[in-house]
Amino acid sequence: MTLRALLLAAACGLAAPAFAQEPAPPAAQAPAQPVRNEAGTRLHRLFAESDEASLRRNPLQAMFRGDYRYADRLGDFGSDAYFDAERAAAQADLAALRQIDRNALTATDRLAYDVFEYNRQDTLEDLTPEMLALTAVRPLNHFSGFHTFYPVFASGRSAAPFRNVQDYDNNVARHRQFVAAVDRAIMRFRQGLASGVVETQLTIRNVIGQLDTQLAIAPDQSPYAGPLANFPEAVPEAERARLRIELVAVIRDGIYPSYRRLREFLQNEYLPRAREGHGLVHMRGGDRLYARRVRDNTTLNMTPQQVHDIGLSEVARIRGEMDAIRTRVNFTGTLAQFFEHLRTDRQFEPASREWMRERYYAIGRQVDARIGRFFSTLPRTRLEIREVEAFRERNEAGGSYQDGTPDGTRPGIFYYNAYDLPSRRTYGMETLYLHEGAPGHHFQISLANENAELPNFMRFGGNTAFVEGWALYAETLWDELGMETDPYQRFGGLNDEMLRAMRLVVDTGIHAQGWTRDRAIEYMLANSGMSRTEVVAEVERYIAIPGQALAYKIGQMTILRLRAEAEQALGNRFDLRDFHAQVLMSGSLPMPVLERKIRDWIATRRAA
Structure with a gap:
């Protein structure tokens, strides 16, 4: 999952990690403009x-x-x-x-x-x-909301710059506009109450909990105060006292009161009238919105029922491969009992948060050692590994990615979630890194961002089916990259693929067929080794952002199908490095456009 995509959507409606062993190279000069x-x-x-x-x-x-x-x-x-x-x-x-x-x-x-x-x-x-x-009229929820985006953005550890006095003054100016944005969200929620188009009780309760968590932190200790911890040398000592006073004041007297207004409104006025049904099928106009979300997130003309049926088929296939792992490790119980063993046996618990960090660094080094064999171009942008911040970890996914800048001044970041540490499973770590880090989101996003020959809308834009489809496809490269050699790590790869297959069933089940939250949770527990903590977070994510979870599996299956077509058509002339370049080096493409591009490439290679 890419953090920027969710953060921007919300705003608009560590040491020695992989690719960080050497200083970032200087920004490449813009290429000479081609003759047109x-x-x-x-x-x-x-x-x-x-x-x-x-x-x-x-x-x-x-x-x-x-x-x-x-x-x-x-x-x-x-x-x-x-x-x-x-x-x-x-x-x-x-x-x-x-x-x-x-x-x-x-x-x-x-x-x-x-x-x-x-x-x-x-x-x-x-x-x-x-x-x-x-x-x-539904401007935010617990998974897609600027109330959680903005403190990360303004913390001094994200995209907002803090290089000089002007940057600090700009930050205060943005904070004042953020207060207006919170009040604007309340206004939009009121419009929804008047029209009968409302969020769910579940998502609103979660938002209230998120606001409570932030309000419990003293203003001068909040993420918003992060830029005060380390002033750059370009900020004179004489200015630092003023900047400290102004920033703390706008947090204390502007942002925090706006959070309290939002919380009071949601608790007292909105929550009693929010809908009980979790899916869009229970919301006025929800069937029309969900059909749009399916098309938007897959970039294909698919119906919810078609997606649901593909999911059921994939779940059955992956269960068979999981059962083969159960046999391989000599587990004598049923597959359901094997899932429970994997969820509860303490041998699969991370020893500590520090252990998780060091293990991800080691995985990154293993991938780095082989990845150049399968990609003709590697990102210049560094990749850092960070733990999700405590104030937002409870409602975050197990992993996410935030892209860096093309000039290398800000690295890409792979975030891993250590919330409820005993529920995190060690057998899922390798595949999570392949998805969120290299060669998943970090490769796809960085290679597009760094390609100055592309128009900016192709460098920096994207669609979920391509972005998440590529990251899920990257998980299938475990064999080439020498990962998942242990059967339990291979199970982790299957478990993650099962998650994406179950999403097709559960997302459509909730939003088109009226499944309850509990039914969705039980379905996912019955078909995977995921912990209940992980499953609850996933299901509540699908409730909050309908259709987004469909993109992963549909995008991956499209890329795998195109690779199979190319391998069959080209035979021994097929070059995996070249195929990956064809997929990655034009930025994020809608699936129909990607299909045309790959088939044109196949035809050109056959004619050569």
């Missing part, structure tokens, strides 16, 4: 103008790229003016795009044309009045 014909020149001018306008409207996205021109702004996300501006921009972009002759473009530019068109049409679908009536 008139159509290509117009196309790339459109891309550049659209991207620049988007950064002005979305300053958070700029900061995640390392562009701080608009760093005094948070943006007016969630407002009518914001939605109107985004809609107008998408309409103008599409109108300009259709004035360009696609047939006059090079093959590479036709690919960019198709992705740009897909993205802008996708944006418009989410900004129709009918869709906003179902989404804008």
Whole structure:
């Protein structure tokens, strides 16, 4: 799971880790611009103008790229003016795009044309009045909310810069805008109460708990005060006292009171009228929204029932492979008893949080030793390994990734979750690293970000099916990378694949078929070795962000199918390094566009 994607979506509606052994290389110079014909020149001018306008409207996205021109702004996300501006921009972009002759473009530019068109049409679908009536009025929940995004962002350990006095002053300016954003969220929630489109009681209770956790921390000890711990040398001593006073004041007198207003509103007014049913099937207009979420997250025209059936088939297949592991380790009980053994036997518990950290470092070194054999290009961006912060660990996934900056000034970060340590299982660690770190999210996102030959919307944009599909595909490279040689680690790989297969069943079950939370939990416990703590967090995630969990397995199956097609068509001319380059080096592509690209590559290789 990529942290930036969730953080930005929410905002808009350690030592010696792998790839960190050497100092980051200097930022690469922008490549010489290729010679283009008139159509290509117009196309790339459109891309550049659209991207620049988007950064002005979305300053958070700029900061995640390392562009701080608009760093005094948070943006007016969630407002009518914001939605109107985004809609107008998408309409103008599409109108300009259709004035360009696609047939006059090079093959590479036709690919960019198709992705740009897909993205802008996708944006418009989410900004129709009918869709906003179902989404804008539910501005946050426990898994996707700026109330948990913003303290990480502003902590001095994320994308917000703290290099000089101006950066600290910008931070205070953003805090004041954040207070307005919290009040705007309350206003949106009130609109939902009036229209009958409301969040679930479960998600709102979780949000209240998150707010309580933050409010229990003294303002000057909160993540917001993190930048005060280590002033850079560029901040003069004479300014530090002023900056300390101003920052603590805005936290104490602005952010904390806004949190209290939000908490009081949710507890006293909203929660009594929130819906009991967990799935969108129980929400007014929920069936229409879920159908949209399925298409949005898979980039394919699939129905919830089709997705559900694929999930059932994959669950059955993976259970068979798990049962083979049970036999291999001479466990004489049933598969269900084997699952319970894996959940409860203390030999599979991490010894300590420190042990987990050191084990992830060791896994990273093992992967580094072999990965160059299967990838023609490695990321320049360093990868760090960090533990999820205590204030947000309870509701976070077992692992996540936050991308770095293309110039290497901020590394990519693989976060692992040590909450409820005895529930974390050691047999899942290798596959988690392959997914979140290398060659999963870190490779896919960093290689796109670092490729200055791509237009920015392809470097920094993406869709969940590709991003998460690639990360799940990366887990299947365990054999090539010399991982999961122990049968229990191989079970961990199957357990993680089972999770993604179960998601197809459970997400559609909850949101299209009316499954309860308890039914979803029991289904996942019956078909995997996951702990109850892990399963509860997963199910509550699906309730909070419908459809997102479908992308993993659908994306992975698409990439695996395309690899099999290429292997069969090319025979001994198939080169895995070349295949990976074809998939990765054009940024995140919608599945239909990726299919066309790989089939064109196959045809070219066969004709050579």
